[in-house]
Amino acid sequence: MDFSSFLTSLGTSFLIFIVLMLLFTWLSRRPGNSVVYYPNRILKGLDPWEGGSRSRNPFAWIREAFSSSEQDVINMSGVDTAAYFVFLSTALAILVLSGLILLPVLLPVAATDNNVKTQKTNGNQTFSEIDNLLMGNVKDDSPRLWAYLFATYWVSLVTYFLLWKAYVHVSVLRANALMAPGLKPEQFAVLVRDIPHAPEGQTRKEQVDSYFKSIYPETFYRSMVVTNNKEVNKIYEKLEGYKKKLAHAEAVYDESKKTGKPEGLRPTTKIGLLGLVGRKVDSIEHYNEKIKELIPKLEAEQKTTLREKQQACAFAFFTTRVAAASAAQSLHAQMVDTWTVTEAPEPRQIIWSNLKMKYFQRIIQQYVVSFIVALTILFYMIPIGLISALTTLDNLKKLLPFLKPIVDIAAVKTVLEAYLPQIALLVFLALLPKLLLALSKAEGIPSVGHAVRATSGKYFYFIVLNVFIGVTLGGTLFSTFKSIEKEPNSIVKLLASSLPGNASFFLTFVALKFFVGYGLELSRVVPLIIFHIKKKYLCKTEAELKQAWFPGDLGYATRIPGDMLVITIALCYSVIAPLIIPFGVVYFGLGWLVLRNQALKVYAPSFESYGRMWPHINARVIAALILFQVTMFGYFGVKKFSFCTLLLIPLPILSLLFAYVCQKKFYRSFSDTALEVASRELKETPNMEIVFRSFIPPSLSSEKADDDHFEDALSQVSRSGSFA
Amino acid sequence: MDFSSFLTSLGTSFLIFIVLMLLFTWLSRRPGNSVVYYPNRILKGLDPWEGGSRSRNPFAWIREAFSSSEQDVINMSGVDTAAYFVFLSTALAILVLSGLILLPVLLPVAATDNNVKTQKTNGNQTFSEIDNLLMGNVKDDSPRLWAYLFATYWVSLVTYFLLWKAYVHVSVLRANALMAPGLKPEQFAVLVRDIPHAPEGQTRKEQVDSYFKSIYPETFYRSMVVTNNKEVNKIYEKLEGYKKKLAHAEAVYDESKKTGKPEGLRPTTKIGLLGLVGRKVDSIEHYNEKIKELIPKLEAEQKTTLREKQQACAFAFFTTRVAAASAAQSLHAQMVDTWTVTEAPEPRQIIWSNLKMKYFQRIIQQYVVSFIVALTILFYMIPIGLISALTTLDNLKKLLPFLKPIVDIAAVKTVLEAYLPQIALLVFLALLPKLLLALSKAEGIPSVGHAVRATSGKYFYFIVLNVFIGVTLGGTLFSTFKSIEKEPNSIVKLLASSLPGNASFFLTFVALKFFVGYGLELSRVVPLIIFHIKKKYLCKTEAELKQAWFPGDLGYATRIPGDMLVITIALCYSVIAPLIIPFGVVYFGLGWLVLRNQALKVYAPSFESYGRMWPHINARVIAALILFQVTMFGYFGVKKFSFCTLLLIPLPILSLLFAYVCQKKFYRSFSDTALEVASRELKETPNMEIVFRSFIPPSLSSEKADDDHFEDALSQVSRSGSFA
Structure with missing residues (x-):
């Protein structure tokens, strides 16, 4: 790619962004669209227009995003989102601090040397203005390389420093959220799995109750045996559907009645397959009948x-947070694979069908899934390689000769040349996350939040291995496969020598991601159109x-690996091609700004894990750093x-050491709840019956249950006959 | 070594054993020796002669050993010893079950082939009757090798089966011991380390008390801050010495007074250096004065x-076992490296000087120690190699020519040839354990039992790497070092091809170990002589x-690795040279018998860890099995x-899988106390003041403390002023 097509690509991206932003400014002021642009505020029962973003200047949302505090984010979108912003600002800070030194130092050092020109006069390589600014323009074994060595150290040290600060920060966020005085039902419950067979003459419920009563005579409240809800869910969903x-x-x-005849036109429906065939009946009567049947x-x-x-798993409820937190961390049975007790997930994010899975079955499924994921990652590499080879313009012309006249128009050619490979890549990447989420759930993970974290990890490995390393090595990998086989550590050299050639590809890739990606994100054009059609x-x-405008959540499973890819690219190129740094800065800066708006006004989080994904983010930034160093x-x-x-x-040794220290110092406080945190006093004595009821799945909660509410609050275990 | 010298060695060993056993029978009946042969019974306040072992036949001790139950062993010597017997009987069972199939199948298969003879007629190798029975006597690529393949599987499967049974058995032993209704002070206490700086205006004691009070308002009893006792210990020991x-x-x-003049002769002492120089004084007066000074x-x-x-660590006491067990497993502080809470060791086995060590200091010291141990293991290999090269007779004659006339006498020659290398090896091995124990203590481990486990692990690696692999490869290793460098997996082949040549060495080694080793063990000749001299x-x-006859404990740190070496040798040779199996059977059978006697009557355990070394034993037997399979x-x-x-x-994959499943299923119940175990009811409500006092080191317990005993039992934290 030459310099002009690079500039064109950049310009087009910017233009698209401007258009999308203007669109946002215009569309978001129209009252009919408020449910698309302010759903989170509406769901929280707030006035969407508060703060005057409708009437005043079109950039009010920027001011609002900047003036919002971390506490605002936590209130509107939870700790996970706040932790995500810590990540964005940490990445931003790493790049800004690196850039402040690297840009003024390295660009002049490279620009005043002339390795590339020398090579050009000798050979016939393509050559552009960008290449003058890269490390490649410094001659071999030149003393100027000391500057690059220093730069490598600077980037690493900046990263350590900021990651450490961020870890402490998120740890405090998590502790504060966990010790908040509000009632969180999951803090009073533990999930009990792998319950052994009940002894003769004892129900499952009695077994669980007597087990916990004997260990926690004072703090155990009652238990809820998990049932196989497949059938009841089916009926419940049918009923809800008819309703x-x-x-x-x-x-x-x-x-x-309003529009047509005053007596109205009773709607009809066909009762056959999918409502398309069969006898016509009166809809209202038909559904009423069905509902009466189903209740x-x-x-x-x-x-x-x-x-x-009833299944071999249960929730146990405790009257204090400390008791529950401590129970979740303790070994209960002498045989480790029975009575495994873990923290209870939030009721809304429980994956009920996974709860019954047995200890060793979970372990086996984990390994099977890892194996499948490894295969997926390896075999996706082949189509990606093909695509990046096919989608160069010359190849396209050869493959699809009828495109030639169009493609040869200068403007079209430039745009296509700039975008084609990147678009192909982006489209391709959109196919995977669902598969990975399904695989993660198959591991037997009990909560959605955890499954999302696992998906995020898999997607990260995929994206770094395939997109970053795959694209970088591209075609060269296959041709040099034999040399790698002979000498495995030559892959590092190969990767290193392939990096500079792809600098402009990744510059464009990042620019496309932030201008078009964040432009679409902010303007919400697609959800808007879908909403209006519906x-x-x-x-x-x-x-x-409401269902039509319900916004969903931030989608960490793909969003974080996407950001991770950018920070990986930015770090790996930071010294070789410092030009990447401003692009990275804009990516994370713009991302912070746009997503702040979205977090405050648009997305509604679907679960809260109190920042548990931070250790993974931290580990992966360090992994990117090690890749850079290597x-x-x-x-x-x-x-x-x-x-x-x-x-x-x-440097890589230092990074591993840093990762180790981080893991030792912080990790356990993210996987468990520290007791000093759980022991903080609550606002008021918790109503245990509310805690208990919040764990009843909707398909099992009957209206009658409300009647015996007060009677039960005192009787504790006596309900065993009537409920599970 | 030829066959006759092998038989001579065996015969001599057996003769020594018979002599030592007769010595034991004779000596142990003399009443003056009862403190040497029955100290454990005497310490427990039992009659040493009960059961009539004095009067009746000389083999009564064998009958007693066989008729003793596991419960007897636990009562007399604790769960650790019982677990050790499970190990001995498991090793015995593995070898017996293997031998039952391998000996009748493999010996005829080898004896009827004639690979060795064929080679002999071609070359001029030394050749003995033993070699006919080895796998080496089967011709290359012969179908007879199928029998050996089957034998390899048989040994592996037998080992898995018996190890699994043993793990379950020891797990039950541990659980039963932990849930016993007797009062064990350490079950009510936890060790708290890495306490952060106390806030202004609070003493350390107040800080600890308020921290635990807020988390455990109901079950926390009181705390004891650990102090730096170096000075006070010095004075205390001086005082005790004078007493x-x-x-x-x-x-x-x-x-x-009795022997000499009726007015007696007052003993005198010199007050100078070591009591050898200086002014003579009356001893009784002098010591009385010193004691008066020191009190x-x-x-x-x-x-x-x-x-x-006061130091940044403390013991916290709880009123229930469940609370203490649960606290020891829970994360207390949001910063993982502060307020680390672990199970309290038994008071008698606390290593006080290690308690103050900080979290990351412990980790660093662990790595430093591992590094030093690795160096030790590697560099000890060189002297061992030299010794095994030097101590062949021919070399000795060359190096020390004046020995030649003695050595050339036929009888001396045979004995020397049989024993010299083995004795050199045994002497050499006696030097190391103290060093390894000191290194283990330097890791910051808080209890003696744990330090002994760590030492045992280090010694195992040392012994397997240096003795087994070192001797096997012997001189060949250095000469073939270059070929290994080129192709690292050739070391397996090298090891495999060196094994048969050393079969008779290891046969003799094992025989020496059990006949002479267990003979000395049973007869206690050395302790007896020392006792009588003293x-x-x-x-x-x-x-x-009492100090002179006090027996010490079984010495797991070296005893278990020694047994491990034998099981490693027996497993590795079981198929190549099935003759090793009877030797292994005798080793573990005789060991079981002799040590049963010693455990019941002689040794007094110096700590109790409730079988916590079992996971290590299990892992190492599997490691030996994997070495065999490879x-x-x-x-x-x-x-x-x-x-x-x-x-x-x-096979090795199966072994790794087996180790993994064992680890998952059992390990945590050995590192933590399961709550269902800790929740068993006690015989009586524990007197918490006794629990608390048992943790006061002797140098700090004053006689006056007894006065405020009752006052304190109620006041809980109020003592903060008067004690720590």
Whole structure:
């Protein structure tokens, strides 16, 4: 890619961003769109327009984003989001601090040398203005390389310092959230799995109760045996579906009264396959009948489920947070694979179907999944390699000759040349996350938050291995496969020597990601269009409308690995091609700004894990740093800077040491709840019945339950007959 | 070594054993020796002669050993000893079950082939009758090798099966011991380390008390801050020394009254260096004076220590076992490296000077120690290699020519040839354990039991690497060092092909170990002689006498690695040279018998860790098994049994899997106390003041403390002023 096509790409991206931002400014002021641009505020019962963003200047949202505090983020979107912003600002700070030294030092050092020109006069390589600014422009074994060595150390030290500060910060965030005086039901519960067979003449419930009563005579409240809810869920969902359809039909009928004849037109429905064939019936009557049919069926199934479908797992409830936190960390049974007790997930994020899985089954599934993921990562590399080879313009022209006349137009050519490989890559990457999430859930993980973390990890390995290393090595990998086989550590050298050639590719890639990606993010064009279509043609009831604009969450499973890819690219190129740094700064700066707006106003978090993903983020930034240090080691080798190359050896060791110390000092406080945190006093004595009820899945909670509410609050274990 | 010298060695060993056993039978019946042969019974306040072992037949001790139950062993010597017997009987069972199949199958298969003879007629190798029975006598790529392949699988499967049974058994032993209703002070206490700086205006004691009070408002009893006792210990020991000397002098004076003049001869002592120079004084008066001087000094130092020498660690006491067990497993502080809480060791085995060590200091020291141990293991290999090269007779004759006339006598020659290398090895090995124990203590381990486990591990690595692999490869290693460098996995082949040549060495080694080793063990000749010398010339008081016969414990730090070496040798040779199996059976059978006698009557355990060393024993037997499987893989390769060699690949994988499953299923119940175990009811409500007092080191417990005993039992934290 030459310099002009690089500039064109940058310009186009910027233009798209400006257009999308103007679109956002215009669209977000229209009252009909408030549910698309302010859903989180609306869900929290706040006025969407508070702060005057509607009436005043179009950049008010920027001011609001900057003036919002961390506490605002926590209040609106939870600790996980706040931790995510710590990550964004840490990445930003790493790049800014690195850039402040690297840009003024390294660019002049490279620009005043002329390695590339010398090579050009000798050979016939393509050559552009960018290449003059890269480390490649410094001659082999030149004393100027000392500056690059120093730069490598500077970037590493800055990263250590900021990561440490960030870890302490997130640790405090987590502690504060966990010790908050508000009632969080999951802090009073533990998840008990691998319960052994109940002894003769004892129900599961009695078994669990007597076990915990004997260990915790004072703090144990009661237990809830987990049941197999497959059947009851099916009926419940059917019932809810009919209820929705009934509401929809009634809304259609009401509307027809207003618009058409005053007596209205009763909607009809076909009762055959998918409502497309079969006899026509009156919808309202039909659904009412179905609902009447299903209610007793549901009640009967609820009873059967509670009585007969109990599984070997349960939730145990304690009257204090300390007791629950301490129980979740303690070994209960002499046989480690029975009575395993762990922290209870939030009720909303429990993956019920995974709870029953046995100890060794979970371990086996974990290994099986790891194996499948490894295969996936390895085999996705092949199509990506093909795509990046195919989507160069010359190849396209050869493969699809009829495109030639269009492609040869100068403007089209430049744009295509700049974007084609990147777009292909982005599209390709969109296919994977669902697969990885499904795989993660198959590991037997009990909570959605944990599954998302596991997915994020898998996606990170995928993205770094395939996109970063795959694209960098590209075609060269296969041709040089034999040489790698002979000498495995030559892969570092190969990677290092391939890096500079792809600098402009990644510059464009990052620019595309932030301008177009964040532009789309902010303007929410796609959700807006979908919402308006649904509103116009499908939604009749309030519930349907809410479903149409419900925003979802930030989507950490793919968002964090995406950001990780950018920080990996930025770190790895920071010294070789310091030009990447401003791009990285804009990526994280713009990201911080746009997502601050989205976190405060748009997305509604679907779970809260109190920053538990931070250790993973920290570990992966360090992994990116080590990759950077190793490739620099290789590149200094390529530059024949022999003695000083050895000076780089301490860096990866230092990074591993840093990771080890971080892990030792902080990790356990993220995987467990520290007792000093759990022992903080609550605002008021917790109503244990509310805690208990919040864990009942909706398909099992009957309306009648409310009646015996007060009676039960005192009787503790006596309910064993009536409930599970 | 030829066959006759092998038989001579065996015969001599057996003769020595018979002599030692007769010696034991004769000596142990003499009443004056009862303190040497029955000290454990005497310490427990039992009649040494109960069961009539004195009067009746000389083999009564064997009957007694066989008829004793596991519960007897636990009562007399604790759970650790019982677990050690489980190890001995498991090793015995593995070898018996293996031998039952291997001996009748493999010996005829080898004896009827004639690979060795064929080679002999071609070359001029030494050749003995033993070699006919080895796997080496089977021709390359012969179908007879299938029998050896089957044997390898049989040994592996037998080992898995018995190890699993043993692990379950020891786990139950541990659980039963931990849930016993008797009062064990350490079950009510936890060790708290890494306490952060106390806030302004709070004493250390107040800080600890308020911290635990807030987390455990109901179960926390009180705390004891650990102090730097170096000074006070010095004074205390001096005082105790003078007290002993005073008692000695008084005893001497009393004796002189009886034997000499009726007014007696007052003993005198010189007050200069080591009591050898200086002015003569009356001993009794002198020591009385010194004691009078020291008592107030000790009291003053006790006060200073308690007030001013408090360290950043403490013991916290709880009123229930569950609370203590749960606290020891829970994270207390958000910063993981502060307030680390672990199980408290038994008071008698606390290593006080290690308690103050900080979190990261402990980790660093661990790595430093590992590094030093690795160096030790590597560099000890060189002298061992030299010794095994030097101590062949031919070399000795060359080096020390004046020995030639003696050495050339036929009988001397045979004995020397049989024993010299083995004796050199045994002497050499006696030097190391103290060093390793000191290194283990330097890791910052808080209890003696743990330090002994760590030493045992280090010694195991040392012994397997240096003795087993070192001797096997012997001189060949250095000459073939270059070929290993080129192709690292050739070491397996090298090891495998060196094994058969050393079979007779290890047969002799094992025989020497059990006949002479267990003969000395049973007869206790050395302790007996030392005791009688001390009794005659040094001991005057009862206390001195007791010190002279006090038996010490079983010495797991070296005993277990020694047994491990034998099981490693037996496993590795089991298929190549099945003759080793009967030797191994006799080793573990005789060991079981002799040590049963010693455990019941002689040794007094110096700590109790409730079988915590079992996971290590289990892991190391598996390691020995893997070594066996890998060398078999190599040896089948040497035998050019190509296809079936591949059939051995699953075995090491299976072993690793087995180790993994064991670790997952059992390990945590050995490192932590399961709450269901700790929740068993006690015989009576524990007297917490007794629990608390048992942790006060003797140098700090003053006689006055008894006065405020009852007052304190109620006041809990109020004592903070008066004690620590």
